[in-house]
Amino acid sequence: MASAIASRHPMSKAEGGVPARGIRSRRRYRRRLRSRIILSFALLGLGLTAMFAIAAAYVGAVVEDQAVGAVLKENLDDYAERFYVDQSAQLSPLGSVRAYVFGPDKWHNAQPDWIDLESGVYNMHGIQDGKPFVYRLVVKKDPDYWFFVAQDTTSTAEVRARIKLILIAAVVLFTALAGLIGWWSASRVMRPVSELANLLGASDESARPAALAPHFPDDEVGELATALDDYATRLTEVVQRDREFNADVSHELRTPLAVIRGAVELLLTRPGLDDKTVARLQRIQRAEQQCTDLISALLLLSRAERGHGNTDVCRVAEQLLEAHRSQLGSKDLELRLEGEAGTLMVDAPEAAVSVALGNLIGNAVKYTAAGAVVVRLHERAVDVIDSGPGLSDEDAANLFERGYRGSYAEHTHGGGIGLSIVRRLCSLYEWQVRVVPGEERGVVATLRFEAGDGDGATG
CATH class of the missing domain: 1.10.287.130 (Signal transduction histidine kinase, dimerisation/phosphotransfer (DHp) domain)
Structure with missing residues (x-):
């Protein structure tokens, strides 16, 4: 790449050093960090209360089923033993409990959904007086008799539903409380960071x-x-x-x-x-x-x-081409300018335009052994087109890196910093520079004198 003198410089506004932009970034970051703290507290509260509620509901249901089922089963076993001794024995009353006994010739009288059940305890659903109800059924099937004890648990199911609603409300309440605690904690934790950011922004x-x-x-x-x-x-x-x-x-x-x-x-x-x-x-x-x-x-x-000026790019290009014509020596190379004076005017010092365009023209002349180097003016851009050896993928990826010299730079002079200067000038003035392979051969370098979406240099 073209050789040039480089100087260290502090970060420019165009290269990301705009104070207002930095302050806005820090504020967005603080908001995200505060939100993460609040969200962490809220999720922690939600997780703990939800696990506690689920565990409480599960343990309560299991304990209730096991305790009530065990009592009913013991009562049914006791009744079955007394029934074989005295068939007039009655089931001990247990509130809303009903007992049924079916002999060999009466098995078909049992409810259809009971007939296929094995001995054990079951939670059943049924319809009574047109209303659904829930009951717990204990089954004991002996070779001679079938014993059934049914306990109405509809009221118990309603209590369970109310308990679930209470637990859900508790989960929501404690989650909101955890979020409030997280908001308060985040405010206290982030206050020093906010003060530090404000002091940095006010400098x-x-x-x-x-x-x-x-x-x-x-x-x-x-x-x-x-x-x-x-x-x-x-x-x-x-x-x-x-x-x-x-x-x-x-x-x-x-x-x-x-x-x-x-x-x-x-x-x-x-x-x-x-x-x-x-x-x-x-x-x-x-x-x-x-x-x-x-x-x-x-x-x-x-x-x-940024310096200001009213630079005629055509006049600058003509001077640069004339300077290179005197240095061609034995090269069979045509230097041509396509455009008229006044076609492209740029609000920048002539020195900045001359250095940026001069490096592109200098590279084209340096790497083109024969053929032509054409400088073509457009409304807001200028193209430098050469018929040189072209551009490799590695060159395209590293072309604007400081100190990088292209694949065909073995026999040329220079430190590989010319295009890095072009990139820095483009970043300062929000211009765009683009270097791509030509349609058949060579390279097309485009310097566009207007802001774009990139960082000021593309390859």
Whole structure:
């Protein structure tokens, strides 16, 4: 990829450093965390009370069935023994209990749904006076007689239904109570975190951030505030050093570049210069301009601020192509511009447009041995089309990574940072850059001067 000078820069607003967006993200996160705490309490209350209610209902039903069934069965066994001794023996009264005995010639008189039952205890359903009722049936079948004892449990079933309703109401009540406790606990737990987020959001970007730790006790949130203070101190020092470095580099480089520009302009005015000398001086002049543009673009990136201007992309492209024509040497390569002046105007400094478009054109010229490099202007975009070796899948995936050099970069110079600068400029100005293989061969690089849905660079 094209070689260029890179400078570290703090996170720009276009790259995700917008304070308001960060605050909104933290608030959404706090709401989600508070909701999770409340939901956890509510689910815990629901789970515990539901398990307790189910266990209570189950145990009550089992105990009742076993206790009442055992009493009825003992009573029936006792009655059967006394019946064989004295068939006039009567069943001991047990409230709503009825006893039935059927001999061998009377078995068919038993209720149809009793005939096939084996000895044991059963919960049965029936209809009496047009109303459904529930009863418990104890069966004892001997070879000679069948004994049945039926106890009406309709009132018991109604009591069970009321108990179930009470248990359901208790589950709902305790779940709501657990949710209220969770809301109160979440408010207390999240209050220090909310205060910390508010203090972070109120900090001024242009000033050194105020210490956070003194506002909090010596607990987990206090430890987090201390860690944030330490991180902010180190980050502020890095940013300060970076800004000072950029300012120093800008000043120290612009001065000799201005001297070079003045010297070249003076030399070009001298009469009697041969064509080779003029060509070399013009090359020095273009290199000085390219270096000046690159310094200006990198300073914009380092400060994370957008410069403004009214740049004619056609004029910039024409200058870039002219600069590359003088450096083609023996290459059989046609450089062509398709578009007219004024076709595409961009609200950005000419230096930013020149660096972004220049890297795309420079890559196309560098990797195309023969054929043509075409710069085609559209209403809001510019295409750089070459007839070079194309683009591999690996190149497409890593093209804009800093330090990455393509598959065909073995015999070329450069550190692989040119397109990373293009990506950063696109992120700063919300432009879009896209590099894809051509229809038959080569590569098509598109620089679109408008905001898109991506992150500013796609491959």
